[in-house]
Amino acid sequence: xxxxxxxxxxxxxxxxxxxxxxxxxxxxxxxxxxxxxxxxxxxxxxxxxxxxxxxxxxxxxxxxxxxxxxxxxxxxxxxxxxxxxxxxxxxxxxxxxxxxxxxxxxxxxxxxxxxxxxxxxxxxxxxxxxxxxxxxxxxxxxxxxxxxxxxxxxxxxxxxxxxxxxxxxxxxxxxxxxxxxxxxxxxxxxxxxxxxxxxxxxxxxxxxxxxxxxxxxxxxxxxxxxxxxxxxxxxxxxxxxxxxxxxxxxxxxxxxxxxxxxxxxxxxxxxxxxxxxxxxxxxxxxxxxxxxxxxxxxxxxxxxxxxxxxxxxxxxxxxxxxxxxxxxxxxxxxxxxxxxxxxxxxxxxxxxxxxxxxxxxxxxxxxxxxxxxxxxxxxxxxxxxxxxxxxxxxxxxxxxxxxxxxxxxxxxxxxxxxxxxxxxxxxxxxxxxxxxxxxxxxxxxxxxxxxxxxxxxxxxxxxxxxxx
RNA sequence: GGCGUGGUGCCCAAGUGGUCUAAGGGAGUGGUCUGCAAAACCAUUAUUCACCGGUUCGAAUCCGGUCCACGCCUCCA
Numbered sequence: 001x002x003x004x005x006x007x008x009x010x011x012x013x014x015x016x017x018x019x020x021x022x023x024x025x026x027x028x029x030x031x032x033x034x035x036x037x038x039x040x041x042x043x044x045x046x047x048x049x050x051x052x053x054x055x056x057x058x059x060x061x062x063x064x065x066x067x068x069x070x071x072x073x074x075x076x077x078x079x080x081x082x083x084x085x086x087x088x089x090x091x092x093x094x095x096x097x098x099x100x101x102x103x104x105x106x107x108x109x110x111x112x113x114x115x116x117x118x119x120x121x122x123x124x125x126x127x128x129x130x131x132x133x134x135x136x137x138x139x140x141x142x143x144x145x146x147x148x149x150x151x152x153x154x155x156x157x158x159x160x161x162x163x164x165x166x167x168x169x170x171x172x173x174x175x176x177x178x179x180x181x182x183x184x185x186x187x188x189x190x191x192x193x194x195x196x197x198x199x200x201x202x203x204x205x206x207x208x209x210x211x212x213x214x215x216x217x218x219x220x221x222x223x224x225x226x227x228x229x230x231x232x233x234x235x236x237x238x239x240x241x242x243x244x245x246x247x248x249x250x251x252x253x254x255x256x257x258x259x260x261x262x263x264x265x266x267x268x269x270x271x272x273x274x275x276x277x278x279x280x281x282x283x284x285x286x287x288x289x290x291x292x293x294x295x296x297x298x299x300x301x302x303x304x305x306x307x308x309x310x311x312x313x314x315x316x317x318x319x320x321x322x323x324x325x326x327x328x329x330x331x332x333x334x335x336x337x338x339x340x341x342x343x344x345x346x347x348x349x350x351x352x353x354x355x356x357x358x359x360x361x362x363x364x365x366x367x368x369x370x371x372x373x374x375x376x377x378x379x380x381x382x383x384x385x386x387x388x389x390x391x392x393x394x395x396x397x398x399x400x401x402x403x404x405x406x407x408x409x410x411x412x413x414x415x416x417x418x419x420x421x422x423x424x425x426x427x428x429x430x431x432x433x434x435x436x437x438x439x440x441x442x443x444x445x446x447x448x449x450x451x452x453x454x455x456x457x458x459x460x461x462x463x464x465x466x467x468x
Numbered sequence: 469g470g471c472g473u474g475g476u477g478c479c480c481a482a483g484u485g486g487u488c489u490a491a492g493g494g495a496g497u498g499g500u501c502u503g504c505a506a507a508a509c510c511a512u513u514a515u516u517c518a519c520c521g522g523u524u525c526g527a528a529u530c531c532g533g534u535c536c537a538c539g540c541c542u543c544c545a
Contacts, residue, residue: 011472029545037545044545073543158471159541209543231545232473238544261545262473263538270539300493301481306474306538313480316494323493326507358482366482370492377492377509384501384509439503446505457506464507 003058003360005227006304008235008258009156013362016055016257018226023061025221026052027255028109029213029230029238030066033093034075037100038278039298039309040264040271044231046295047261047303047363049106051229053406054359064109065220068094070116072209076196086196087116100281103291104298105408113216115207119198121215122207125249126185126200134248136178141188141203144177150244156258157236183241184208210241214254218246228255235260264298265308284314292409293317299407302365324410327376328400329466330383331393332413342382344392348399351375355403372403419465423454427465430456 003016018024028048031037037045052062069075070090079089094114101108115122126143129135134149147153147161154160161181189197189204197204217225223246230239239258246254263270271278284294289311296317301307351371358367379396382388388396397412404410430445446456455466 031545032543041545047545157540160470161541233540233544236540237542263545265538268538271545304473305481308480310480312494316480319495320493323507330507364482366492370482373492380508434503437503443504455506458502458504459507460501466506 001058001356001360003055003060004362005257005259006362008260011158014257016227018060019224019256022059023063024055024227025225026062026064026227026229027213027217027221027225028064028066028228029234030068030112031093031097032069032072032074033090033097034078035093036096036280036282038271038280039284039294040231040278042100042104042281043264043298043307044261045101045106046104046298048229049101049104049408050299050303050363050365050406051259052107052109053408054363057356057406058360062110063221065111065113065217066109067213067216068097068112068114069209069212070094070114071196071206072115076193080192080194103281103285104295105291107408111220113220115212115216118212118216118219119207121219122211123186123198123200125211125215125218125245126207128249129185129245132248134244135185137202138177138188141186141205142184143186143202143208144182145185145241145244145248146178147181147183147244148179150248152247153244154240156243157240159236159240183210183237185211185245210238211245213238213242214245214249217242218250223250223252223254225255227257227259229259229261232260232262259303261303262306265306267310268308271309279309287311289314290318290321292321292411296321296409299365299409300369303363321409324376324400327379327383328397328410328412329464331379331388331397333461333464334388334390334393336386336389337391338389342387342392344388344395347375347378348395352399352402355406359406368406372400372407375399419454423449423452423465426452427456427463431463 004013005016006013026048028045031041031045048064048066052064055062068090071086075086075090079086082089126135129145130137130143133146135143135145137143185208186200186202186205187208188202189206193206197206217228228239228242235258243254265271266279281294285291293314294317297309297313298307300317351374354371354374355368358364358371361367379388382392400410401412404412426445426449430442430449433439433442433445449456449465450468453468455468457464457466
């Protein structure tokens with residue numbers, strides 16, 4: 001089945017065709033490790049997770065590279081404030097980043113290159129750019145990219161530099177540049193940088209922000225690769241600058257497909273670290289929101305649409321997930337070994353087809369999720385009419401496990417949770433109370449069991465005890 | 469000033485020329501089941517898709533205009 005994606009380069013949905021058969025090279029802009037990731041950051045990483053899982057589901061092999069930006073203005077500034085060496089400071093937040101993506105069940109990329117491990121590659125690339133006339137050095141020892149030497153500049157963001165207000169907000173300390181829109185390839189050391197510097201042919205300094213992505217993508221994915229993703233705010237100038245650097249240096253197309261994830265809003269306002277209106281994953285977990293529910297909220301809005309984050313949405317997600325868990329439980333409880341008359345294979349096949357089709361349509365997540373819900377409804381009906389055999393139930397669960405390869409939100413309790421002896425005794429006591437029609441006592445016991453964190457539900461096959 | 473996105477039921481959210489009297493989820497209401505609950509199921513909540521015009525046999529979907537919201541052009545997922 002075809003896999004279509006919306007390519008920012010031409011603003012059109014088109015079929016995704018990798019350079020090498022079914023092997024996909026993806027570069028994703030990763031975190032700047034100067035603080036905990038906020039849920040806006042995580043939405044982007046979540047989009048990239050769904051993307052890689054969806055591509056795998058469609059039979060592609062993935063090599064995903066995600067950079068860790070561990071040297072730029074903010075990391076230097078904040079490590080200084082913390083009074084820690086840069087490396088020690090960023091290390092903490094690298095660790096936190098991996099904890100967060102594990103919590104959200106985000107699959108690991110194949111490579112996580114850190115900027116500070118690739119200074120040599122960056123210097124080499126800058127030398128090539130200077131040699132080809134795209135880079136120039138200023139008196140202070142910085143190197144800039146001359147965008148007027150690169151006629152395609154602006155092709156991704158559809159920006160014509162002639163019409164920009166760029167002159168209005170120029171920092172006074174950047175007067176050395178030939179043109180105010182030129183961006184730094186190498187930044188000369190200043191006092192604020194402290195002991196953060198590397199030696200280069202232009203003296204002590206550190207790389208510009210954009211150059212790391214060009215250098216590292218080239219190293220791990222080649223001069224031209226399939227897919228580059230990131231937040232929409234990275235489109236300009238970051239990605240535009242990457243294209244300029246890479247294509248100027250290599251004389252080749254940098255990337256075939258670009259995908260950009262929209263913002264996450266909180267109370268309909270853009271969320272960003274500089275505005276300070278952000279929630280980290282840890283904030284949400286402290287409010288006792290399940291990671292699965294957070295994941296569900298973050299994936300269930302299409303990546304090209306703004307996602308307005310609310311706590312109500314988290315509650316809705318929790319409820320929706322509960323419904324699936326109830327269904328899994330009922331399926332696991334089936335003991336009916338009789339061959340059923342229903343054609344479960346056909347039902348499951350239809351659901352998988354719908355799921356796959358929607359997923360391959362530029363990650364139409366609403367349709368994808370719709371297929372999962374529709375199957376749930378059908379299965380529940382069959383469960384009500386007692387027409388599912390043990391064998392069918394297994395097939396249904398297998399199908400949901402398939403869905404889960406992409407969605408990553410379901411928990412399949414293969415092992416039965418041990419109900420404590422005490423709870424079992426209370427439930428038994430309640431049963432005998434019920435038999436004696438002492439419902440007051442029965443209800444009392446049910447409440448008591450609930451206070452202990454368990455729930456008793458009466459089913460046609462007797463009571464069922466569930467962990468709340 | 470230039471560029472861009474979106475406005476679909478109580479909330480979230482698909483659909484982008486006919487199968488749409490608009491998928492799906494959450495919430496509410498009524499019912500089935502139950503001693504009562506819970507779960508599940510059934511029914512119900514937009515003759516309508518911001519507004520006004522136009523194109524068309526036919527539009528939520530295309531075109532023009534208006535209003536509203538948000539964003540980029542500056543570090544930012």
